[in-house]
Amino acid sequence: AQSVAQPEDQVNVAEGNPLTVKCTYSVSGNPYLFWYVQYPNRGLQFLLKYITGDNLVKGSYGFEAEFNKSQTSFHLKKPSALVSDSALYFCAVRDPRRSNYQLIWGAGTKLIIKP
Amino acid sequence: GAGVSQTPSNKVTEKGKYVELRCDPISGHTALYWYRQSLGQGPEFLIYFQGTGAADDSGLPNDRFFAVRPEGSVSTLKIQRTERGDSAVYLCASSLGQGPTDTQYFGPGTRLTVL
Numbered sequence: 001a002q003s004v005a006q007p008e009d010q011v012n013v014a015e016g017n018p019l020t021v022k023c024t025y026s027v028s029g030n031p032y033l034f035w036y037v038q039y040p041n042r043g044l045q046f047l048l049k050y051i052t053g054d055n056l057v058k059g060s061y062g063f064e065a066e067f068n069k070s071q072t073s074f075h076l077k078k079p080s081a082l083v084s085d086s087a088l089y090f091c092a093v094r095d096p097r098r099s100n101y102q103l104i105w106g107a108g109t110k111l112i113i114k115p
Numbered sequence: 116g117a118g119v120s121q122t123p124s125n126k127v128t129e130k131g132k133y134v135e136l137r138c139d140p141i142s143g144h145t146a147l148y149w150y151r152q153s154l155g156q157g158p159e160f161l162i163y164f165q166g167t168g169a170a171d172d173s174g175l176p177n178d179r180f181f182a183v184r185p186e187g188s189v190s191t192l193k194i195q196r197t198e199r200g201d202s203a204v205y206l207c208a209s210s211l212g213q214g215p216t217d218t219q220y221f222g223p224g225t226r227l228t229v230l
Binding site: 041 | 119148155156157158159160163171174206208215216218219220221222223224
């Protein structure tokens with residue numbers, strides 16, 4: 001079955017330091033992968049996606065993610081964290097072989113950036 | 116341009132009552148999705164529309180839940196005989212096309228509380 005794992009419930013990073021939010025997936029073949037961010041009392045905002053091509057994907061607000069097929073991972077990264085990056089981050093996957101276009105979601109990782 | 120809008124933002128109802136939640140997608144988006152999100156969890160797929168028809172309603176938990184999109188734009192999620200377990204944030208998303216690479220854009224959600 002398709003699944004997404006975000007192994008860390010919470011990640012704490014000092015402002016200015018690099019950050020990584022981890023995501024691994026279980027989908028046969030070549031998946032489509034997405035990252036979204038959710039601020040308190042707001043909807044999910046799209047950050048970036050991997051479809052094909054270059055394994056390093058650049059997205060909104062200075063975020064990027066690296067697709068690693070051998071490790072079935074799609075970790076979200078940012079070189080220098082801002083306090084305003086503090087939010088809940090969700091990884092999602094879609095199996096392109098299936099006609100069902102729903103996204104399968106991870107449970108989310110709370111990112112806390114400390115000044 | 117305007118994003119996905121959802122009304123009401125909050126809905127408090129009593130057990131056994133009927134509720135309707137509305138979603139207004141981004142203009143021109145043909146696909147529309149409903150998700151449900153409980154505290155501390157990722158979104159859970161409910162139903163997906165392509166145009167006016169429900170292309171996939173496999174996520175609806177039972178027959179108390181129903182959704183329509185009569186003119187291929189605005190959608191309404193209807194819940195009959197509400198139960199306390201229905202309390203959650205109901206998210207709506209839309210995408211330009213129906214392909215698996217299309218990005219879903221989310222509304223702010225409706226927080227439903229069943230007393």
